[in-house]
Amino acid sequence: MSAVIFRGNDRVEILSSQDRGLMYGDGLFETLRASAADLPWWPLHWRRLQEGALRLGLQLPDEALIHDAAKKLLDGRPQVLKIVLTRGESGRGYQPVAGPGTCILSSHALPSAMPGRLSLHWCTTAVARQPALAGLKHLNRLENVLARRECTDAGHAEGLMSDCDGHVICATAANVFLYVNGCWLTPDLSQCGIAGIARAMLLTLLPDIRVSAVTRPQLENAEAVFLCNAVRGIMAVHQVGSVPVAGHAALDALKQRFLDVHPFFANE
């Protein structure tokens, strides 16, 4: 891991212990997969960061400056780039005051591959309904931490999180898609959950997909289920709780199309 820190457009050496990102989770993040020589989805991630910054009222640094620093940091190696953007040190207490944001870039090794037969835990930790933050990849992620711990404790590599009404929303670090009666379906995220970039790319590949409430029985009876995120791409699911998922040619076909369009996911 190596990292660089910006305050506004100025490179700084030290992160303040009073940064609002730490004090309140007052910020956003992006996690990008870098190919050997490129950040293929940079424009999509930066646009989401811009949209999130607009919703929360955060100040963004200059895109070209940060993109250049990211490329230098990655140094041509296939890695994961993480961008954290916070409201910086401005303001007193919860009250936000306009001021330069903090932007932290860090590079990380690509994660080890998922298990060959991915089985999902049903997490007890719910996703709280909060439309004011729905869709955002913000820094308030304690729910995900608690849910992820549940998965590991139960011997699963990932798990599904539901809202307080039992609607399935997401995995702990991925979005979820299912194939039911010949149709792709993915949860509506207008009340909670992160609207992932891989999810957005898949929505463009699947014009007939339904984005709606998803129930646990629907998932358990689905013909195919997969998870996706911007680091791992598509991850086929072989078991949901104690229920095996048969798999379907539609998933194999989708995975191939996805790799054709986005070949830098090929080694997953």
Place this chain on the structure above:
Amino acid sequence: MSAVIFRGNDRVEILSSQDRGLMYGDGLFETLRASAADLPWWPLHWRRLQEGALRLGLQLPDEALIHDAAKKLLDGRPQVLKIVLTRGESGRGYQPVAGPGTCILSSHALPSAMPGRLSLHWCTTAVARQPALAGLKHLNRLENVLARRECTDAGHAEGLMSDCDGHVICATAANVFLYVNGCWLTPDLSQCGIAGIARAMLLTLLPDIRVSAVTRPQLENAEAVFLCNAVRGIMAVHQVGSVPVAGHAALDALKQRFLDVHPFFANE
């Protein structure tokens, strides 16, 4: 402001940009009022930190070590002490791994007094229902930041936040109490909200208080309303939204009893 940082029981100079407190809001905090020579509520705050750390699985540093460092930092001045405890740098992704926590102590000037006639905004930003985190003073506070901004934009010094069913839960940085039909009442926090230390102290002073769901009409028709927190103590409320609150001798009496027991709040 001055600050010191510990990693486990070791004093360190720099906060890692990869600290999980920043990455995920994976931690807790306490805000204490210090008198000229003492931290009168230290045992209560430390106990809450212990209980929160147990719920989240965080490692606490040695209490005597941190108390000593806090006293040195405050240097005998009436100030606010903030303690932030995070899960540190351990683990990869959301998955928490046992390891030394980060503990940041910082001293801050006492806040300026609240307006003489405190009026409360009805915040649009709701408190999301999340029983897994209810009661904890954790670092996922984006809701409070958004709600606080609403108050300022509307010209109010504080505001009331409700859950998604419209039950009143708290102010943006305080708990709320109301006097209805000769009885004190404060919201139930089993589903969301921070169980404040000042609230806990007041519950011991008010053995007949009801802790239950509180509706907006109840607040608007209350005979007396006050906010409380561990920095400001009791703050009488004079207006809720556009509705004036008459005030009641019961509040004056309670405020006097509170000051008799906790005289270090006397200058509020």
